[in-house]
Amino acid sequence: AARLREVLPKAARDLLDSGASLWDTVRNFSPSALWDAAVGAVKSSVTAPLRMLVSLVGIILICAILNSFNSSLTPSSLEPIFYIVISVFVSSIITDPVVECILEAVAVIQDFAMFILAFIPVFSGVVTAAGQPMTGAAYNLLLFGICQIISQVILRFLVPVLCAYLALSIVSVVCPRMNLTRVVSGIKTFVTWSLNLILTVFVGLLTIQSVVASGGDSVTAKTTKFLLGSLIPVVGGALSDIFAAAQGCISLVKSTVGVFGIIVTVFTFLPILLKTAVWYVTVKLGCVISDLFQIKEITGLLGAVSGTLGILIAILLYYALLVIISTTLLIVAFKGG
Secondary structure, rough: OOHHHHHOOOHHHHHHOOOOOOHHEEEHHHHHHHHHHHHHHEEEEEHHHHHHHHHHHHHHHHHHHHHHHHHHHOOOOHHHHHHHHHHHHHHHHHHHHHHHHHHHHHHHHHHHHHHHHHHHHHHHHHHHHHHEEEEEEEEHHHHHHHHHHHHHHHHHHHHHHHHHHHHHHHHHHHHHHOOOOOHHHHHHHHHHHHHHHHHHHHHHHHHHEEEEEEEEEEEEHHHHHHHHHOOOOHHHHHHHHHHHHHHHHHHHHHHHHHHHHHHHHHHHHHHHHHHHHHHHHHHHHHHHHHOOOHHHHHHHHHHHHHHHHHHHHHHHHHHHHHHHHHHHHHHEEEEEE
């Protein structure tokens, strides 16, 4: 378990004290440390979005001023061309940071998948040693397989679909005659429902298996203590008490390793989540300002981009919650007494 620090994801390694032990990392963790990390992540990623927001406001104001001279333009020729050019220009400056967020999210998921390959067998082994062999086996088989499957589904399927969603959303605004609105809406609904279905089914299966396995682990632990106390003469009672004390010590190790895994998960996904959230808020503010000035082309474009960022945030949150919820269930599960 102590060697888990050697396979920390880069994002978590940058935020955690690289010289601290596993136990010190858990002991020194506090809400203030999480808050400081969040504030630092926001400060480091807020400059570019602010510049982008100023640029968007400038473009919106120019469009609003030109709209006031609408009567002097020829609606059938100049106005549609002007708004197509503006839409293409806005999409060219806003898609780069969105694609950067997507690529960074892919790198984080790949990095975290390598950590999970090491963490799950270690944690399930500690859970087994703590007197919960059935629970540890269920956690190892279910979460190990699901995490690897989901990471591959996200990287090979959901991310390309997300990129296609971004491209089609921009095309649907720039070329409204192509009637891509329903296709774009269908892609968003499909991705959202897929994430909801995966998380709901997984948590349900893990909860059921944990409840069933905890019952079996309870019977095993009580049977072991009874056999130690009844079949071994003279020292049987003492051995039974030692067995219970050993279970308590290993349960402390189980909690420490589990909390360490949760901390690593939080600090791995925190920077990219906050960075994506800052861009999401920036694009939303631009969308609101554009709507106030009734520039519907820019409003639709920024709404499509914010939808892409919202889906990306959902993907990252679902993957992180998958590990956090399952690990928490095992930490608070029956301890074998």
